Amino acid sequence: MGRTADYSRQSCSIAATLEVIGDPWTLLVIRDAFNGVSRFEQWQDNLGVARNVLAARLKSLVQHGVLEPRLYSERPPRNEYVLTAKGKDLYGVLVTLHAWGNKHVYGETDSGIDMVHKTCGHTLNPRIACNCCGEIVKPRDIRLTRAENRPTVGEVLPPREAA
Amino acid sequence: MGRTADYSRQSCSIAATLEVIGDPWTLLVIRDAFNGVSRFEQWQDNLGVARNVLAARLKSLVQHGVLEPRLYSERPPRNEYVLTAKGKDLYGVLVTLHAWGNKHVYGETDSGIDMVHKTCGHTLNPRIACNCCGEIVKPRDIRLTRAENRPTVGEVLPPREAA
DNA sequence: GCAAGAGGGTTGCCAATCCGAACCCAGTCA
DNA sequence: TGACTGGGTTCGGATTGGCAACCCTCTTGC
Known part of the structure; x- marks a missing residue:
């Protein structure tokens, strides 16, 4: 099945989050977005990431609602990507x-x-x-409460002994 | 070069952190460690991750000082893995x-x-x-200050417009 | 009018890594 | 003696990321 970590089996918010931002480069894309980067070429220059991977990441982040495409030029069609509220929450x-x-x-x-x-x-x-x-x-x-009866595989708890 | 994201070129603390915990599964291993998991088999059961990958992750986390091996049985030699202070800081x-x-x-x-x-x-x-x-x-x-004259590729800054 | 360039990708190939499963090894229980 | 457990290692195959080349649409220079 390749390298896909399939976090989805983990019914856990952390796993769910990692499914959105856990890919290599994704968090650095978001970091740059916070830094004001909004265009393909800027990310490419900053990160040195492969163009196809960058394109895939941007598309995925848009699909997940973290980034929002915004057309800044009609002809030729060019869009930039800005953080949504969801993205800013990161x-x-x-x-x-x-x-x-x-x-x-x-x-x-x-x-x-x-x-x-x-x-x-x-x-x-x-x-x-x-x-x-x-x-x-x-x-x-922190105490964890199970909101639903979803089978819980693992969740964050305090360390056993005090730090 | 395969899927290695080579965050190392990014002289940035976020990239540096991702180099330690950015691998698939690694954060879930740590999550379970906070949850009290300390043995190979427990992680294996919880995560369903491939055993070789789990072994590699544990080794890497030990090398990075996030987990600490602790011998709990001499014969046969068995060790468990507990969070260090560095790990608990996550x-x-x-x-x-x-x-x-x-x-x-x-x-x-x-x-x-x-x-x-x-x-x-x-x-x-x-x-x-x-x-x-x-x-x-x-x-x-937040304001960012450059502690050293390391060439900065990117860093976190507040979003341009107010939320 | 035509060539060159820039922005924003897509396509193909290759190698690194992850996955699954089998195997191994030491001790221990029956 | 034989099965079982914990803790891994090894092997083959499937995906995916990396790199580089290519494409397509304007725009700019001449």
């Missing part, structure tokens, strides 16, 4: 990925590109906060 | 992925598995908060 994913990479992959010596929180002026160390009560959420503060 | 990534999938993929009708914030009792709608000042961070509150 911001948290990108921020957490960025922070993890900055902290753990690049390491302390060479921190790459820092995200600075303008409001307080410090390097952003992102935490998960509850939008309802505003508190910072630690792993153990 | 919690924010999983939470944001989960929330996005719950909201945008499963949709309103069938919300899958909900994360409930025990402290306030509501379904968790995660936001990014600044660990320094505690405020909730919106995309436009």
Whole structure:
């Protein structure tokens, strides 16, 4: 069956998300979209990705409603791709990925590109906060509830022992 | 060159992170690790992933310091894999992925598995908060600074227009 | 009017990787 | 002794990503 990871058997929101953005390059396409990139050639230049793969990714992201094509030239027909609200909602994913990479992959010596929180002026160390009560959420503060009786294969839970 | 996405040319923390956890199945392995899974057979049962691929993923995650092998039986030698501190730091990534999938993929009708914030009792709608000042961070509150003079290919920036 | 160029892809071929399944090996239970 | 379990490794085949060439429609230069 090739390399298709078939996340679909995993009835889990994480697997579902990965089915949309889990392909190689896809998240980098979205990262660039956040960065203002909106045209085929720009992505091609930035990423160096194969053109057919880029075309397939853009098409897939449009189908999934993450990007929206927008005709910016009638003749010749040219369209650019902009983030939908759904796509913009991926911001948290990108921020957490960025922070993890900055902290753990690049390491302390060479921190790459820092995200600075303008409001307080410090390097952003992102935490998960509850939008309802505003508190910072630690792993153990989360309980999972099964909304449906869908067979659950696996879900996120706090680590067994305290960090 | 095959399907290797070669994120390495992207000098970006997101690309760097994807190089560690961007493979198919890898994030699901980590998700299960958070869920308490620690042994080969458990992952195999949960994910239905090919055994060779699972073995490769575990090895790679150990090499990257996300998982740590721990011998739980001398004879025969058997080891389990537990999350390191570095691995546990991926919690924010999983939470944001989960929330996005719950909201945008499963949709309103069938919300899958909900994360409930025990402290306030509501379904968790995660936001990014600044660990320094505690405020909730919106995309436009972030400024990127180039820590080094590494050639930057692309980075996250707020969307051009306001949401 | 015609050639060259740019934007946005599509098509074909090849190699890397994933998948499935079989196999292996050490110990253990019956 | 023989079957079973956990934890993998090996092998062959199927997909997919990468690369490069090609295409098609304007637009611009001369």
